Amino acid sequence: MRVIGRRLVFYLITALAAITVNFFIPRLMPGNPVEAILARLQGQITPGTIKSLETQFGVRTSEGLFGQYLHYLNNILHGNLGISTSYYPSTVNSVIKGALPWTLGLVGVATVISFTLGTLLGVLVAWRRGSWLDNALPAMTFFQAAPYFFIAFLALELFSTRLGWFPSGRAYNQLDFPAFNVSFAGDVLSHAVLPALTIVVCSAAGWIVGMRNVMVTTMDEDYVLVAQAKGLGKRRVVWYAARNAILPSVSGFSLAIGFVVSGALLTEIVFSYPGVGWILLQAVNNRDYPLLQGIFLIITFAVLAANLVADFVYVLLDPRTRQEA
């Protein structure tokens, strides 16, 4: 368990560092952050905006930089991320709280599907090495290399505008009243299909290639040869190899999750999906800096939490990590 403990400490330090970065970025830019923001807002200033910005950045207080920093830390520890300027007088917290479930649902489900599907396909491609499946690898790089939002454009054009199979945006029909019943659930599902499909198509390629590469190496190991020599069935042998080959995929999760989340945010924007990505765009367009920074922190924390879970799974899967500590 020492491994997990050490990772936990690392994530805590990372979270603190992220908060610190968040604190200093606006202060590193030339001039007073409030004035800089007001200059960019160009006329859309309300007294509320000025007040919330001043509270946010600790301007007009007698505190020094360090005092401001402590103040900021204290606010975040109490879950206070400031007041949104574009949704004034809503707090950043309440704005994010409204959007987070949509993103967590969409990204969570899509990531699980993509990881499972990608890993299985990776095993298949490695198993059938030298067959036509290998030619599919370069084609997959296309999906991996294409920006998420471009694939989202294509999905919209094809399945929504041309074929009319799925709605073109939002999380549910505007006329529909959110309720816990079957018709609403169906509505939400049909709205989620295209965004989820986009995320799966774009992120699965990475898992496929990663799993295939490790699997190919694992299939050459001695114990796989022994298993074959003992006359075990091909499926059984592949299963033994796959169990070992999946470890780097799990530990590579930390690299991937950041990409997937970033891509998912852009996907949401294309589909007007009311998740964190969508309010991120609103925050960018309205120059709502408190909201922007709040979203950055929340996403960072979510990614760190996902990493911690991946670490837990890794320790469960690989007994060696338990022994080492």
Place this chain on the structure above:
Amino acid sequence: MSATADLGTGSAGGAPGSTGTPEAAALAIVPGRARSVRFPRSPKIIIGLAMLGFFLILAIAGPWIAPYSPGASVSTTNGVPQPPSAAHWLGTTQLQQDVFSQLLAGGRSMLLVAFLAGTVATVLSVVIGVTAGFLSGLTDDLLSMLANFFLVLPALPLLIVIFGFLPSSGGSNDVLIGLIIAITGWAWGARVLRAQTLSLRNRDYVDSARLAGESNWRIIGYEILPNLTPIVASSFLFTVLYAVGTYTAMAFLGLVNPQHWSWGTMLFWAQSANAEISGYWWWYLPPGLAVAFLGTALALLNFGIDEFINPRLRAAGLTHKRVKKYATGEVPRRFTIGLTPVVELREGERP
């Protein structure tokens, strides 16, 4: 930490063995051959290089051969985007700008940012990764921690915050954009390079160099770095690929000055006019495909290098036909010696 230091891509821990192999030694015996470096010639690398070359030419010549100015309204018909025609090969935008011209003009900024970010990030990752791997102890711990911090931090939201606070004049400066992207993109390479340096550090030839009294910098520069070349190349391509995606995303979000033409900016304008719902495919398809193919070129090259580092990943050598041909001696085995001249030349031989 060490338990999770492996990477999923297989390029990191895979097989560092392309260096000290007998093939390399065999080649070195042939006099005068040691300097002639033969690049790996897999179809992936050739296709990738060809595509990349095409995009480079496009980036250099594009803005000059563009028939119209990318921002100019070329016709005054109406406010509806016109589909492709003889006059406008890729149609027009809502403001009647020529999409083909925008596509040609937008490549330069994209490649400039991508390659600048890739170069800066690679230099950073080599310096930090190799230093961390070679000097163990506290230096290593601190540098690894820094790299891991940048790895787990979701880059896109961080970049959005940085770009959001940037004064508007910075939003159209390619160099500045490239530098900012580089800051968030070096960590992956540093981690891979550190892992590989750790493995090289205790090889016999490094030990003997140390015993011969060579300085740390000489050992790093002449013994370790040459053997890291394929990994450095791979991480460079990876970072360029990352920069392409990131720059497109930033421009798509409108965080780069929308009058600063790049493929991402085109997508930004297309998105803000709802081109994807209205069926104006000629507006968003060309820039999207351009980004995707540029990315594919880089990824193909990266695959090729991965296969070169770890030959077991290669599919071609293993088809039954090829195996049979090898067995009967029909095809002479040809060893590809890669990007690195492996054998250290004697003092007198160095030009």
